[in-house]
Amino acid sequence: MTYCELSQIPLSTVASGPSGSVLKKLLTLSADADIISFAVGLPSPDGFPVQAVAQAAQEVLKKEGRRALQYSVTEGEPELREAVAEFETSRGTPTRPEEVQIVTGSQQALDLVARVFVDPGDRVLVENPSYLGALGAFKLCRPTFEFLPSDDEGLNPEAMTEACRGAKFAYIMPTFNNPTGLTISLERRKRLIEKADELGLWIIEDDPYGELWYEKKPPQTIRSLKPDNTLRLGTLSKILSPGMRLGYICGNPALLDAIAELKQSVDMHTPTLTQLVAAQLLKSGQIEEHLPRVRKIYRERGTCMLECLEKYMPKDSGISWTKVEGGMFIWVTLPESIDTTAMMSEAVAAKVSYVPGEACYAFGDDHRHMRMSFVTVPEERIDLGIKTLAELIKRHL
Numbered sequence: 001m002t003y004c005e006l007s008q009i010p011l012s013t014v015a016s017g018p019s020g021s022v023l024k025k026l027l028t029l030s031a032d033a034d035i036i037s038f039a040v041g042l043p044s045p046d047g048f049p050v051q052a053v054a055q056a057a058q059e060v061l062k063k064e065g066r067r068a069l070q071y072s073v074t075e076g077e078p079e080l081r082e083a084v085a086e087f088e089t090s091r092g093t094p095t096r097p098e099e100v101q102i103v104t105g106s107q108q109a110l111d112l113v114a115r116v117f118v119d120p121g122d123r124v125l126v127e128n129p130s131y132l133g134a135l136g137a138f139k140l141c142r143p144t145f146e147f148l149p150s151d152d153e154g155l156n157p158e159a160m161t162e163a164c165r166g167a168k169f170a171y172i173m174p175t176f177n178n179p180t181g182l183t184i185s186l187e188r189r190k191r192l193i194e195k196a197d198e199l200g201l202w203i204i205e206d207d208p209y210g211e212l213w214y215e216k217k218p219p220q221t222i223r224s225l226k227p228d229n230t231l232r233l234g235t236l237s238k239i240l241s242p243g244m245r246l247g248y249i250c251g252n253p254a255l256l257d258a259i260a261e262l263k264q265s266v267d268m269h270t271p272t273l274t275q276l277v278a279a280q281l282l283k284s285g286q287i288e289e290h291l292p293r294v295r296k297i298y299r300e301r302g303t304c305m306l307e308c309l310e311k312y313m314p315k316d317s318g319i320s321w322t323k324v325e326g327g328m329f330i331w332v333t334l335p336e337s338i339d340t341t342a343m344m345s346e347a348v349a350a351k352v353s354y355v356p357g358e359a360c361y362a363f364g365d366d367h368r369h370m371r372m373s374f375v376t377v378p379e380e381r382i383d384l385g386i387k388t389l390a391e392l393i394k395r396h397l
């Protein structure tokens with residue numbers, strides 16, 4: 001069988017536009033099992049509650065198997081909407097079940113949020129750098145991206161000006177940001193809300209990592225401070241399992257109805273079986289027993305990477321990194337003279353990989369950063385990987 005060339009297929013503008021192929025190629029390169037990969041941002045399977053999921057699935061199928069295997073409603077199973085509302089409320093963000101839309105991973109939330117707000121050419125504000133999966137999802141609606149000002153404490157609301165007015169929304173990740181690892185302080189959150197009100201901006205708060213704190217809980221969520229004109233995106237991917245593909249959007253029920261209508265055309269509903277299994281795990285309180293175990297794994301590996309960076313990176317050479325207090329990523333800044341995209345092939349040859357910072361920027365050619373993910377790498381491999389990278393960087397200085 002011979003296939004025709006892609007160029008001969010009548011693709012849409014979006015499908016034939018520039019792709020994120022640099023990253024795809026680099027990640028393919030680093031898929032080799034011998035490579036110590038700080039590139040892949042997967043949660044640690046050591047933190048998956050396999051037994052508890054097996055037991056809950058069995059119970060769900062035994063008790064209500066016919067329902068669990070049937071089509072469901074688009075807004076989500078009532079039990080899971082309730083459980084999510086309770087979970088959010090217990091964490092300080094008062095939420096009612098009708099303010100919850102269940103989605104197929106928060107990646108789907110990003111897609112639906114863009115579809116519900118954005119027409120081609122509309123302005124969308126994003127942090128720079130930002131989550132590259134969000135930039136990809138938003139791009140499908142062909143917005144014009146503009147960036148929110150930030151500094152080494154993350155987004156800086158004081159620097160938000162009139163120029164932001166008229167944008168459809170501001171997409172922000174205030175807690176344990178991907179890729180920077182930074183958390184915006186409570187003062188900045190409050191000021192951000194004042195600014196958003198002043199400028200008439202909707203805020204999309206994406207918070208997949210907030211539960212993964214190491215020692216200290218993060219500040220209050222944006223939605224708890226500003227329930228109006230905020231959509232809060234959450235996910236069970238990092239606290240339970242990404243394979244279950246369960247996320248949620250919390251916000252104004254009228255807007256959620258509009259989102260549910262779009263979702264119906266996209267995938268009808270999120271799988272019934274996984275929703276019921278997750279509802280059981282949340283409602284039974286098993287998630288509360290499980291979370292400290294996940295936090296411990298992340299804290300140990302995050303601390304290990306911080307210590308290794310301190311131990312091996314050359315001193316007084318303009319290299320810095322975020323001192324993360326939760327989440328999955330450390331953002332390393334190198335001197336201007338080093339191009340982390342170009343250096344990647346040498347890193348792979350030395351059997352270590354990272355995400356070149358360039359992949360996380362919607363604007364500008366920033367080549368001096370690396371996103372380092374530590375949670376799937378055992379501690380002795382973190383040590384070897386950072387040592388190898390530090391040697392490579394020393395050769396480039």
Ligand SMILES: Cc1ncc(COP(=O)(O)O)c(C=O)c1O
Nearest residue numbers: 105106107131178208235237247
């Ligand atoms: C910031 C952010 N938002 C959303 C997602 C999507 O997660 P999921 O679709 O698994 O819920 C991710 C995944 O890594 C992420 O880092």
